[in-house]
Amino acid sequence: MYPPNTKSSTGTTSAAPRTIAVAITGVGLVGSEFVSQLLSVSQPNPFRVVSLSSSKHTLFSPDGLDISKDSWKDRLASAPHRNPEDLANDLASLVRPGQDVVFVDNTSNENVAGLYPTLLASGVNVITPNKKAFSGESALYNRILQASLDSGAKFLNESTVGAGLPIISTLKDLVVTGDKIKKIEGVFSGTMSYIFNNFSTSQPTGPSFSSVVKLAREKGYTEPHPADDLTGSDVSRKLTILTRYIPSLRPALPLPNGFLSVPTTSLIPSALSPLTTPEKLSSAEAAEEFVSRLEEFDGEFETMRGEALKEGKVLRYVGVVDVEKGEVKADLQRYPLTHPFATSLGGSDNIVLFHTERYSPRPLIIQGAGAGAAVTAMGVLSDLFKLV
């Protein structure tokens, strides 16, 4: 189904058609959608899929797998298991002048992220919506940067923040062209966006906090255990990723322990924290108990909502990177009813305001759905097109 890789033998700069070898790991919601989008790219498709893998099965063929949108799941299900390190070696062996190779990690797995430095060092580009590597500890982050710098292989992760929204690429463009970032402020979590857009409005009364969380969970806007969202750690991970693209913050915020060093306000009532330990987060029972007991704390949230409204404000869970103050935080804050976070936001949209030297006094704003398989896969695929 893919045309063979055509190499130019003329030595001219003519753009001889050639395909980029793509290895995809992770076939969950985002991964499946990504495969589907990739196989639908209009002809001539500049990519050929050389590998597909899950935690259990691996397909690999240097000339391109003979797969279609209908067949790939069955083919993969009957494939053998393969050690990820061996796959990394096989991909490295494909790299040669005129043959770009890309590893697309659609998992959210920390061990897969640990493969990036080896892959990059061997010249394999890495593209991923997996936040683990860039929001984690500095050691892995630094090894990724160094490997990419040494080999020239690229590491692209647009969809780690805001899914398909052009947030990281815009930040990179601002920085590389010499603009000075003053402050980045945004609603970075679709879950938090949905919860507070519905909980805290200009109306004097509204639904209870626990009922909004329940509804968000029913609509699939939260993780299976909503505490996973309410800790704010997803937001602080995204802030860590953004912060690392801002040169002036690098010395000020070495972030030795990764995202843990971003001051983060958790919305978990302390009485419920025993239901949100790492083990409990993967327990369906604990999740149910957490959601039902959240009601006990509705009064506290209602008080916060009322106090904000008395000032003509709404509550929003935001991430702030204040470069001038050297402050990064994930927090529940109050915004005037006239602020874009109050007027413009709806659904589970993300919104990001870039206040810079050039975009001043009015910021550059990007807004839209910041989660969901279709837009996340789109962010991954648009990164892939940046290599063409």
Add this chain to the structure above:
Amino acid sequence: MYPPNTKSSTGTTSAAPRTIAVAITGVGLVGSEFVSQLLSVSQPNPFRVVSLSSSKHTLFSPDGLDISKDSWKDRLASAPHRNPEDLANDLASLVRPGQDVVFVDNTSNENVAGLYPTLLASGVNVITPNKKAFSGESALYNRILQASLDSGAKFLNESTVGAGLPIISTLKDLVVTGDKIKKIEGVFSGTMSYIFNNFSTSQPTGPSFSSVVKLAREKGYTEPHPADDLTGSDVSRKLTILTRYIPSLRPALPLPNGFLSVPTTSLIPSALSPLTTPEKLSSAEAAEEFVSRLEEFDGEFETMRGEALKEGKVLRYVGVVDVEKGEVKADLQRYPLTHPFATSLGGSDNIVLFHTERYSPRPLIIQGAGAGAAVTAMGVLSDLFKLV
């Protein structure tokens, strides 16, 4: 000041440092700012300037001009005149494997745009904020596409719409990853944005139309002759550019005469059209007379404002690309006081809403300053970085 071009002789894929040869023409506000930004790129600067030119003077040196932010204007002023076609030939001769060459056109000149097909055919990439080529007649547009396709040289024009805002790149990403554009709707003119943000608000009274136009002119937000903005042709040019990136509109809207085929509402009172002929547009006297006589029509604009507000709406001059209806137009329309065009817009900001299959029911929104030398030059420079 630039390191010599280092070529890899190892035949490996290692990223040997090399610089991209950049030829810049046009040294007006945007051009000067661009040179300044380019010379400020952090080391190692991946670019070397091989040519600088204005309509009168041309500097050229294949190994890189020895210029600095302080010296380039004097150097250029004492350089000889050179035929642009000769410069194009010289640039073509620099193209070889491993040596990318870019022509950056910071003019708004139609003749310079006419050079693009030749440059692209010879392998020279073209980057420009000049709207003339992509919003003009189909013959030139088609020759540009064909030359770029044949040689593989790139044509990038992010800053033709919204200056430094990522509007064209976002549209391209949506299209190439298989999203379906339903409608693009936006305020694309900084001048029109300023005028209507100030003229038409939620307040029952406001300044007269002519006084707002006068103020906009004094602040430098309009062309020297404000009629240049009030015709809406700047908006229709931008719509033509966007439309050409939407595959499904290409057959429906062949736009044989370029931007002229976009239905465009002019805000010039017909009694004043004798003051807006092509010759009069460059006459300072005609401009003065136009601005002072605009007062006679304040009543008409006030009526429109009042009628909109009676419906709870404001007036905004917008561009609409309605893919589902196959309709493209630049028009003065009414928007509810709760619409982002009413609530979120201020200053001379641009705003663009992308309604797509994936970004539905809520659109992807991009907003910010859409004009001005600093952000336009930034858009050009970020295009240049896409080639690195």
